[in-house]
Amino acid sequence: MSAGSQQLALGIDIGGTNTVFGIVDHRGDILYRGAISTKKHERIEDYIDELYEAIAPAVKDAGGIDKIKGIGVGAPNGNYYTGTIDYAPNLRWNGVIPLANLMKEKFGVPAALTNDANAAAVGEMTYGAAKGMKDFIVITLGTGVGSGIVANGQLIYGHDGFAGELGHTIVVAGGRKHYSTGAHGSVEAYASATGVRFTALEMLEKHADKPSLLRNYEQDKIDSRVVYDCAMQGDEIANEVYRFTGEILGMALANFIMFSSPEAIILFGGLCKAGDLLLNPTREHMEANLLPIFKNKVKLIFSELKESDAAILGASALVWEMK
Structure with a gap:
């Protein structure tokens, strides 16, 4: 499926058990979606490598990384200001994880991070009942x-x-x-x-x-x-x-x-x-x-958002806020 020339957002929701992701357009349509285990890797770098490998085919089908405006991530204890996950109790990686920077380096596009509940609010404002x-x-x-x-x-x-x-x-x-x-x-x-x-x-x-x-x-x-x-x-x-x-x-x-x-x-x-x-x-x-x-x-x-879609949509909505 070709996504045309429009810019797209990559939304990633990091849960304690699974990580779900999707490529989303401005209307809130999820064009591609997938998931990997959050718990598999002890090192954050190995986790991001696997995430990249899982997402890369979808990015290619969407027209390449140039079509992706940025990456939005919702995560437990995600800090929007610093782009870090700070001492999340239900994730394997301890301490302060500079997730937004690691994602930006790996994917080559801007990345923003917030906690999962804040991502849900941005999703509702962008695509849902709070529009x-x-x-x-x-x-x-x-x-x-x-x-x-x-x-x-x-x-x-x-x-x-x-x-x-x-x-x-x-x-x-x-x-x-x-x-x-x-x-x-x-x-x-x-x-x-x-x-x-x-x-x-x-x-x-x-x-x-x-x-x-x-x-x-x-x-x-x-x-x-x-x-x-x-x-x-x-x-x-x-x-x-x-x-x-x-x-x-x-x-x-x-x-x-x-x-x-x-x-x-x-x-x-x-x-x-x-x-x-x-x-x-x-x-x-x-x-x-x-x-x-x-x-x-x-x-x-x-x-109004489908529960299965909301985490991806909320995370992706962070991208449209990027300057």
Whole structure:
């Protein structure tokens, strides 16, 4: 397939397990896509060599490297200012990795890097539900809770590049201990897929005499998908898990709204498959915790981007921001 004479962007999303990539045009169409394992190589240089070999045929089919305007990368703990991945806990490479420079040297085109949640926000602004918006927040509800904040048309990076960690803000004083950070009562400890699992286990124990479809599963097999399946069958405890999760998330979103007064909050990620089970209690508790001047002003919507495409699109959107 020929991509014509237009310039294209290479979008790369580095996950803890797999790295996905694609060549994307200005409309957000992914012309080529592929993936490699993130975990295979201990040395970052070997990983980039394999990534280059995997991408090279697609670049050739697209008309050569001259057609590629640049590379955008989304990665855990990716720093937009420095182009480095800083102490990412779920990647094999330790310390500070100068990823953007290494990519630029290998591919011969400019490269930009940000964290995966910020990339999602740029993707929504460029191709998705936030197109045309200047003030919005993207909340990614997956294994953890990520966030990207756009205010006055600009992504908020802070003085050091790490702004926008809304998932680690504390919403329950002295609450549940986070399994990784050790903080008590953070949004992520409750409103992530991992948090939903913990809530389900706690409720099963708290209501030990109440029947539930969740009791048909061994504890280590209960995850957010199982909770969803049981809730869809009308299970009372499973539905209560979503009501409680929505209460915590809604309270957190009210805080975020009063901070930056966004036009919309866009929810994205695996937990969004729960649909209204999650959205309705979240909206109810979001509105209940807002000052009157903020009530009924902020749209709470799901992302329009396909989950399988969003990581590539978000990363590629960084390229169009390049000067």
